Amino acid sequence: MTVERKFPNTRLRRLRKNLNLIDLVSETNLTSKDLIQPIFIKEDFNEKEHIESMPGICRFGIDKALAELEEVVSSGINAIAVFPVIDVTKKDEKGSEALNKNNFITTSINKIKQEFPDLILIADVALDPYTDHGHDGILLNNEVDNDKTNEVLVTQSLLLADAGADIIAPSDMMDGRIGLIRQALEKENFKDTILLSYAAKFNSKFYGPFRDAVNSASNLGNSSKSTYQMNSSNINEALHEVSLDINEGADIVMVKPAMPYLDIIQVVKNEFKVPTFAYQVSGEFSMLKNAINLGWLDKGVMLESLISIKRSGADAILSYAAKDISKEINKIWAM
Secondary structure, three states: OOOOOOOOOOOOOHHHHHHHHHHHOOOOOOHHHHHEEEEEEOOOOOEEEEEOOOOEEEOOOOHHHHHHHHHHOOOHOOOOEEEEEEEEEHOOOOHHHHHHOOOHHHHHHHHHHOOOOEEEEEEEEEEOOOEEOOOOOOOOEEEOOHHHHHHHOOOOOOHHHHHOOOEEOOOOOOOOHHHHHHHHHHHOOOOEEEEEEEEEEEOOHHHHHHHHHHHHHHHOOOOOOOOEOOOOOOOOHHHHHHHHHHHHOEEEEEEEHHHHHHHHHHHHHHHHHOOOEEOOHHHHHHHHHHHHHHOOOOOOOHHHHHHHHHOOOOOOOEEOHHHHHHHHHHHHHOO
C-alpha cells in the first residue's frame, strides 16, 4: 500500500521534537543482549598486555581473563567469543596443537564455564592461531588443501565441544566443513552444540590488528587468503555460501566484516530469515577508536556504527567495544 504524504499536512520533524519522542518512534534499538565480547587469552601468561594496534584491548592470562569476564557479565553481556594466543614454540606446519585434547584453549574454556556456567561461550574453529605459516588450513604444495583441512577441523570442533563450548564457530571458509562437523557432533552426542558458521567471510584488509593480537601476522607475511576467503566484490557468491552452510546444518550464520558489508547482512537476513550475526572486526574497531582518541570523531560514533549493523539485519554483533557500549547503554536506560 502506498501512502501519499505531502507538506504541510505531513511534517516529519514533529516526531523529532525532543529526545523522548525520538526514542518513542525509534525503529532500531540496541541492547546489551545484542552484543558479544571477543576476548584474547594468552598461554603461559599471568598478566594482561595491551595490543598496540587495538586501543584499549588486551591479551589476558587465564586468571586475568576470568576477572575481566566478571566485568563483562556485570555490564549485561551474555555471550563471549574466545580466541587463543598460544606459545609460539607450539606452532607448526599442520597446527598440531589444535588437536591436543588438553591444549590451552580447551582447558581455558573449561575454567571459564566452571566460573560462568550461564555465560554463552563461542569457540573459534580455525588453524591460523596454531600454524607457523598463519593460514587457516593444511598446506599442500603451498596451497591450503580443503579436504585435509576439514579432517582437522572436525576433530578440533569435537574437542571444543567436549571442553564445554556452547557454540562452535568455524571461521576458516573451507568448502563442506559445516556438514562434516555437524555429522560428527551428532555422532558423538553433541546434538545440542550450536554451529555458528562464518558463512560469508570476506578476504578483507580490516583483519590486520586481529592478526597482531593472536601473533599470526608475522607468520602469514605477504601470503594471501584469497583462495578461501571471499572476494569483497560479490553478493551472489555470499548467498551461495550461506545457503550451503544452512543446508549442511548451520544454526547461525555470520557476515564478516560488518560495516563495509551492511548490504550483505541485509540481503542474507531477508533471504534466509535465520539467526544472522555480524562481526565488527579489529580494523573497524581500531579505525574508529583511534579517531575518537585523537579527537577527530565524537565517541558516539562507536554506538552509531553498532546501531547501523543492527539496523541492517544483524541479530547479534561481535565487537571489541561490546563491554563499553553495554555500560553506555545501561547508563542511558537508567536516566
